[in-house]
Amino acid sequence: MAFATFFATVGVADIAFIFAGLTRSYTPRQRFVAATRGVLIATGILLFFSFVGNVILDVFGITLPALRVAGGILLLLIAIDMVFARHTGGTGTTTEEEAEGMTREDISVFPLAMPLLAGAGSISAVVLFTTGARTDLEFWMVVAALVVTMLVAWLTLLVAIPIQRLLGLTGMSVVSRVVGILLTALAVQFVFDGVRDSGLLG
Template sequence: MIIDFQMVFILFSSLFAILNPFGVIPPFLSLTSGYSESEKVKIIQKSMVAAFLILLVSGLLGKYIIAFFGVSIPAIRITGGVLVFIVALEIITGNSTKQKALKSNLPEQCYEVEDISVVPLTIPLYAGPGAISTMIALTAQSSSYIHLMYLTMALIMCIVISYIILRFSKDLEKKLGKVGFNVLTKLMGLMLMAIAVQMLLDGIGGFIGLENSANIIFNNT
């Protein structure tokens, strides 16, 4: 079997933009400021495993969930597009959930290693509603096992790269500086907004019966 690396890269780009591990770095460094390196590594490992399981289950069961509630695929696309657009807008304007976490007084239990790993680090800072809805949208249309395999490969790539980014987040922030880090985050937001608009256009096109030739993310493989 020949792997369609272009499709894997497209799926990876979509997921990586919505997950945006760079945006997790500031709250992560703030939440773990009093932890040793070994404790930080354990937190990252548990968070990435939790994120992988949450997103994988969302993708695998998403089609059955929307079928149970009688929701159409175009509706999922539009809903996902709206959520992703809101996330992208918050990233660009500097008012995202990730940044709010730095300004808010987090509950005392969040300073437990186990609690930080899943809440708030994984949900909602990393694998939030936008990421979950994107996974559902990416798997809702295609019944091909090859497509699911490509999506799983893309998800694994995102998790591995996110782990590396968080593992060396302190060094990365120092090298990029505040200005470089902000520019990178804004670029991720712009890319994410473009993906959101495409999802909205595909959803609207699905409702009115139009085929969008530009849409290659959701095509069956």
């Protein structure tokens, strides 16, 4: 479940097109360096939130049920965007951010690492899963799922242009919509669990 959520919120199915567009003037070597640096930075950001998530909740007085409901709502909005092929700032870059990124020589930090890979959705998902882990084993399984997701994202970036040519716009849209449907159900489940654990229903 964690891997599927990270896969969707990181936007692995979408980053090929964006990265290919941002690096169309790059050499293969420059594309490799940008992809590697961006993924490493994004992984560091997400791992940071995975280890300090509980501290952040304690500082702001946020309960786990409240986080589950909030995270579920955010994931639901992202899933709806994926199903209807709309692009906002939840899983990737907005139009303004992408336009700014096109003018930069190094896109590895912005917009690749943030907000394309480590965006609001993926950070929320990381905090949600790590703080909800009941045992050390569950926690490390979540961390492992995160690392695997970022590895898949890195591999996807490396073959971005071939994937774009192979699947085309229609193929990528189908993948995105299927993942979006699954994420919708998962987001609703998060909200149900949060309301149930909050005690609001008695």
